[in-house]
Amino acid sequence: MKQWDTVAIVGVGLIGGSIGLGLRERGLARRVVGIGRRESTLKAARQAGAVTSTTLDLAKGVSNAELVVICTPVGRIVTDVRAASEACPQDCLITDAGSTKAEIVSALEGKSLGRARFIGSHPLAGSEKSGPTAAVGDLFLGKTVIVTPTRATRKQDYTALFAFWTDLGANVVSMSAAAHDRILAATSHLPHLAASALAAATPAADLEFAAGGWLDTTRIAAGDPELWQQIFLANQTHILSALGRYEKSLAALRRALERGDGKKLKELLLQAKRRRDALAS
């Protein structure tokens, strides 16, 4: 267990709030500073017990931090990392929780970050819910966190970041930012796109007959459009590749259905079932 003196969290929504709660419930940090742009969110984070203090002033909030975790939307992360790096103490470690990595890591890699150093993180935990009231201290328990060190990453920083996520209950996996973005396009970004298209394609008048299957399949379409628009743009190339594979899968099912080819339909459904059955629940 690594004990932190002061951890600053920029953005105390579901992810940032859950990090704060996790740190506090496990006694991993003496102080957790919540930084945000709306007093109402900061107040909710305080009331949830996710932070020990809050401020609207990022520079002030990170001024004593050993670790800064940027939990803002993908489109703001680079700006927030830079701002934090200019106000934090010498040798401060900065990480993030963004759903894309290559754009962020390449913008920050090898660049001057004042006295701080950055390693990218992406906890594969979340939900269609948002805000500090949805935060739970066990959000990362048993979940995977992908971290994306580069050649410039110092060993002691990687070790500290590894301990941070591990102490919150997560399994840490290390890979390149490019590998992260390719994989997440298939396992997270494409499913979001597919779920959104499905929700949008359902006639409003038919919704009252939507049952468990529709609800499961479209659940993530309830996610924040602003946040997901940023993720889509930041991982455009890989998502378009994954979408291409999906369109081929759909086209194969369409052809079999148009032909009334029951044997082929069953074969395609069986392949899909096997892929799904590889994972539980």
Next chain:
Amino acid sequence: MKQWDTVAIVGVGLIGGSIGLGLRERGLARRVVGIGRRESTLKAARQAGAVTSTTLDLAKGVSNAELVVICTPVGRIVTDVRAASEACPQDCLITDAGSTKAEIVSALEGKSLGRARFIGSHPLAGSEKSGPTAAVGDLFLGKTVIVTPTRATRKQDYTALFAFWTDLGANVVSMSAAAHDRILAATSHLPHLAASALAAATPAADLEFAAGGWLDTTRIAAGDPELWQQIFLANQTHILSALGRYEKSLAALRRALERGDGKKLKELLLQAKRRRDALAS
């Protein structure tokens, strides 16, 4: 509450088994006869308490039934209704639990069914699980059951069927078989197709990084391929229409993503979110 003397259930899997359990737990039937083609399934249904007796012989099983519920796969329902109608007592009511209705209802409507009468049903309850061990007596509680009476339906039969499902806790909605199939193509059959295509399009090597979003979005792809192939073929035209709408939704997202048009992406995601937010959980 309508008290039944003998209800025969043909096919004691998840749906048939749950009907039996619901009838027994609520004291709605004196006898529940489970009919199947495999002794192992019948044994499991007996052990689950879903039936009071079982038989491999359909004719024998329905011989004293006031009500026969056919819970076999869509492709077998017409055959099983006909077989039941030839062996059941005078004025026996037969219904089913099939996920498509037009093909079944038109094959049986106005045709001689011996001394029995048929009304189609479709309980909008189920899961990717199957078999009598997954059965629960409350499966229909608060769920919608669509029934598809025709001009030939007698009022007392409709009333009895309405009571049957209502007593199991369901909300009964009546509509034509064609309307049922058009709606279910959008709310159930297309989601299954989309989920299956998504599971199939995910590279096996990336599966270990699949998180909640992927799991939700692909859950129903674990359904029985044989059963779903029959549903797809029985509702081909409506599913192809729904798939056409889905392909348009996907194409709009693709175009916005290719162009890097953040404003359009956000607008499309917001439309999808609103449709999804119209329903809870």
